Amino acid sequence: MKRDLDVTSAYDEFRSMVVRITRERVVPHAATIDREARPPLEAVAAFREAGLMGLPFPEALGGQDGDLMTQTIAVEEVSRGCASSGLTLMTGWAALDPLARFGSESLKAQILPSVASGEKIAGWCLTEPHGGSNVAGIKTRARLERGQWVIDGTKRFITNAGWAEWYLVLAKTDEKSMGIFMVHKDDPGIRFGKQEDKMGLRGSPTADVIFEDCRIPEDRVVGDAIGGYARMMVSLSISRPLIAAQALGIAQGALDEAVAYTKTRSPFGQPVSRYQLTRAMVADMAVKVEASRAVLYQAVQMIESDPEKARVFASMAKLLCSDTAMEVTTQAVQLHGGYGYLKDYPVERMMRDAKITQIYEGTNQIQRMIIAKHVYQD
Ligand SMILES: Cc1cc2nc3c(=O)[nH]c(=O)nc-3n(C[C@H](O)[C@H](O)[C@H](O)COP(=O)(O)OP(=O)(O)OC[C@H]3O[C@@H](n4cnc5c(N)ncnc54)[C@H](O)[C@@H]3O)c2cc1C
Structure with a gap:
């Protein structure tokens, strides 16, 4: 074929x-x-x-x-x-x-x-203080009371918290069921924690979103108030490739910077790009970036045709691209020598930004668990 x-x-x-x-x-x-x-x-x-x-x-x-x-x-x-x-x-x-x-x-x-249109910003609220890896174990609750949903709970590390107008919130509606709710920042009972002081992604706000007796109209539930978990899993198989794409972009950006820098830096009279050690490092970086891109694009094609079956490939792409981002940015800093350690050069920021891609949207340990389950079919 x-x-x-x-x-x-x-x-x-x-x-x-x-x-x-x-x-x-x-x-x-x-x-x-x-x-x-x-x-x-x-x-x-x-x-x-x-x-x-x-x-x-x-x-x-x-x-x-x-x-x-x-x-x-x-x-x-x-x-x-x-x-x-x-x-x-x-x-x-x-x-x-x-x-x-x-x-x-x-x-x-x-x-x-x-x-x-971009007039309003949105955020999504899954993670909770006791452990983001266990989405099924969330404690935030929503109960129906006199034609309104009443939400109680705390969501942690929420991107765009305080800046966004609309928040998608995953909450338990009984012991076995979850619902997805749309909450506006002017709704009664929603407030925001302090902005987190982060290692990287410092241009993206992150804070707690706290719901205390937060009351929203009954029709703000997405679908029904029972199948929220399954719906969220479908959306995660769409958002994971996008995190992989973010990681891939960071890796490519760092590789671009490393190639440009090593062509101009000449501590021994000729550019460091002429040395075999440098060339081997850059070759390995390029292979990792291209391999990550191939897996990501293949996963995207599979997701477009069958999201349910392709879920494990979304995990593979997220794992590979984010590990590549961390490795390639670290090597790009190395190839800049001492200057790579300074904020004057973008590779310093890229290395800090890369780290989160191994952590959020399901840590890479969680991705490995999903992949291993698929491999063993257990
Ligand atoms: C900058 C930033 C932005 C974020 N944006 C959002 C957002 O917009 N919305 C949102 O909902 N969340 C967001 N998150 C949260 C992110 O998705 C979680 O931090 C992540 O899922 C991990 O959860 P946790 O931090 O509670 O770690 P934990 O779940 O406490 O995990 C701690 C460690 O234990 C490991 N671990 C956990 N369980 C297992 C297991 N069964 N086997 C092996 N190892 C395990 C983990 O891999 C990790 O290394 C964001 C986080 C950050 C830092």
Whole structure:
């Protein structure tokens, strides 16, 4: 069977557009938002103008109907220049994916258009203080009381907390069931913790979202109040490849920087790019980046055709791309010598940003557990 190796050639024009936006409107602010620990407002303005904030959503609701490969390419290319901006782009998509798939028409019409246009920001709330790896063990509760859902619980490490208007919240509705709820930041009983002081992704806000007797209308449940866990698993098999794309972008960005730097640095009279040791390091970095890209794009193609069967491949792509990001950024710092340790060079930020990709959206230990379960079929 003939295989089309150049799986993304149909997306070349789109990729070029994102590369240009990233170069002109994202990269110039990447070091500043990292230093000031503030959201990437300049990048969001550029994404809004280009229609990227609503890329995956239906056109009828203000989106672009972009498939998963389009989203993957967008996150990869933005993250190549700035991982915080890449996360900002994808978080609203992930947060509203369950709503777009399973929500009622009226709830979609109420929320999606303003997020798709970029006028409003969204976040998603799964993780809790006692342990994010165990999504089935969440303690946040939602109960129906006189025509309103009442939510109690704390969600930890929530991207866009305090900045976003809309929050998707996973909560238990009884011992065995979960529901997904849409909460607005002006609803009574929602508040936010302090902004976390992070190692990396400092241009992306992270904080607790706390629900105390938080009351929302009954129709803000996504689908029904029973099958929320299964719906969230479907959305996670979409968002994991996007985290993989973020990691891949970071790795490619660090490789680009390392290649450029080693061509110009000449401590012994000729560029370090001429030494075999350097070339072997760069060759290994390039192989890891290309192998990660191949696995990610294949996973994306499989997810497009059968998300249920492809779930394990989403885990493989997330694991491989994030481990690659950590290794390649570490080597890129090494190839910069002492200068790689300074904030003056982007590889320092890239190495800090890479670490989280091995942790969030399911740690890499959790991905290995999922993959091993698939391999053993147990
Ligand atoms: C910057 C940032 C942004 C984030 N954004 C969001 C967000 O927007 N929304 C959201 O819901 N969450 C978000 N998270 C949370 C993130 O997804 C969790 O931190 C992650 O899932 C891990 O959960 P935890 O930190 O509680 O670690 P824990 O679950 O406490 O795990 C601790 C360690 O134990 C390991 N471990 C746990 N269980 C097992 C096991 N069974 N076998 C082997 N090892 C195990 C883990 O791999 C890890 O190494 C974010 C986190 C950060 C830091």
